[in-house]
Amino acid sequence: MIAAQLGTSRDAVCAQILPPVPSSSSAGAGRPGPAWRRGPHPGCQNRDVVTRASGAADPRTVGWTDPSPSVADVGEDQLLAHLMAAAAQPAPDLPIPAGDDAAGWLPPLGATVVVTTDALVEDIDFRRAYQGPYAVGWKAYAVNASDLAAMGATPQLVVVTLLLPEATASGAVLALQLGIADAARVDGARVAGGDLSATRDRVAVSCTAIGTAAPARLLQRTAGRPGDLLLVTGTIGGAAAALCRLEAGAAPAAVPWADRLLRPVARVAAGRALADAGVRCAIDCSDGLLLDTSRLARASGCGAELWADRIPLAAGLDAVWSASPLLPAVTGGEDFELIAAAPSRIAEGLVRGAGWAADLPALHVIGRLRRAAGLTLRTRMGGPPVKTGPTRGYTHFRGGTD
Numbered sequence: 307m308i309a310a311q312l313g314t315s316r317d318a319v320c321a322q323i324l325p326p327v328p329s330s331s332s333a334g335a336g337r338p339g340p341a342w343r344r345g346p347h348p349g350c351q352n353r354d355v356v357t358r359a360s361g362a363a364d365p366r367t368v369g370w371t372d373p374s375p376s377v378a379d380v381g382e383d384q385l386l387a388h389l390m391a392a393a394a395q396p397a398p399d400l401p402i403p404a405g406d407d408a409a410g411w412l413p414p415l416g417a418t419v420v421v422t423t424d425a426l427v428e429d430i431d432f433r434r435a436y437q438g439p440y441a442v443g444w445k446a447y448a449v450n451a452s453d454l455a456a457m458g459a460t461p462q463l464v465v466v467t468l469l470l471p472e473a474t475a476s477g478a479v480l481a482l483q484l485g486i487a488d489a490a491r492v493d494g495a496r497v498a499g500g501d502l503s504a505t506r507d508r509v510a511v512s513c514t515a516i517g518t519a520a521p522a523r524l525l526q527r528t529a530g531r532p533g534d535l536l537l538v539t540g541t542i543g544g545a546a547a548a549l550c551r552l553e554a555g556a557a558p559a560a561v562p563w564a565d566r567l568l569r570p571v572a573r574v575a576a577g578r579a580l581a582d583a584g585v586r587c588a589i590d591c592s593d594g595l596l597l598d599t600s601r602l603a604r605a606s607g608c609g610a611e612l613w614a615d616r617i618p619l620a621a622g623l624d625a626v627w628s629a630s631p632l633l634p635a636v637t638g639g640e641d642f643e644l645i646a647a648a649p650s651r652i653a654e655g656l657v658r659g660a661g662w663a664a665d666l667p668a669l670h671v672i673g674r675l676r677r678a679a680g681l682t683l684r685t686r687m688g689g690p691p692v693k694t695g696p697t698r699g700y701t702h703f704r705g706g707t708d
């Protein structure tokens with residue numbers, strides 16, 4: 307530990323290893339509140355805070371065993387100040403002076419404010435072995451943004467709770483925070499505040515994301531009707547294939563679909579385009595195509611059938627599942643695509659490209675909602691059912707009916 311080597315006080319060590327945070331943006335006296343004080347740094351481009359803390363040239367390369375002081379050595383107040391400096395992005399719609407007990411926000415007039423929360427827990431949702439802190443931060447934001455995209459909402463703010471073992475390297479924590487801020491910036495969203503707490507031996511990151519949508523353009527999983535066609539964006543199965551390879555010890559650089567699992571990008575623009583086209587029913591595909599489709603159908607009071615020959619599987623999955631990639635792809639999670647249900651006139655128009663910009667992910671019709679409950683995977687429209695087995699996707703707690 308650097309503190310022991312230098313034989314000096316914790317603050318002096320931090321002053322040498324971590325760049326000073328200007329007094330106007332320090333956390334101040336007393337226990338910092340959840341609204342991290344906004345510093346004078348323009349944008350969340352303050353990579354210096356991370357790179358000078360860790361010694362790494364690029365925050366994306368900072369590892370969990372970074373040689374920077376541990377969070378216990380740095381202390382909560384200093385760490386909060388540096389986290390805020392790493393993510394600071396001043397904006398006129400954040401009216402409450404920095405450092406208060408809570409953040410304030412002026413939402414656009416007339417907008418529906420949409421809120422979601424999701425956590426990543428070490429060894430449940432990520433592994434240090436192949437997911438560095440920056441990537442974990444990036445994904446912690448993206449999984450929340452995906453839920454907002456599935457509502458047709460645009461992400462605006464994110465607040466972050468970090469649960470950290472005392473030995474966690476402070477440079478790793480700053481890289482994680484920058485991962486969150488960088489991913490949010492892709493959608494024009496900002497980190498507005500957060501909280502820190504200690505855990506025994508595992509890192510956990512919980513984000514709460516806040517977005518906005520026009521009230522008449524919300525997407526809701528309850529809004530499907532029998533006869534609606536089912537649509538899916540992008541491709542299915544890449545994240546599950548990457549997980550399979552990485553868990554078997556492959557290096558991320560050697561896994562073609564690694565970015566789908568490690569650095570997902572939520573389909574925010576696609577969600578808005580669906581809503582603009584008149585679609586009213588969607589869900590994000592986070593726990594498996596079969597499971598999330600059955601959730602959408604059940605919430606809409608319908609059943610569903612999917613046509614296997616129409617499902618856009620990611621390229622090259624045969625290399626992982628040589629017998630047949632279909633079932634592992636449609637029951638694997640974390641694709642973060644959108645599944646939507648729409649009247650055939652709207653769905654077919656979108657698939658032909660009407661109202662669907664060229665830079666959006668490909669859109670495919672993959673099945674239909676029906677009156678009869680339950681979900682059937684067929685080889686093709688009108689074809690025989692495919693035996694799917696008991697597992698339809700990922701659930702945290704087994705024993706339910708999915």
Ligand SMILES: [Mg+2]
Pocket residue numbers: 452453456589590592
């Ligand atoms: Mg969701």
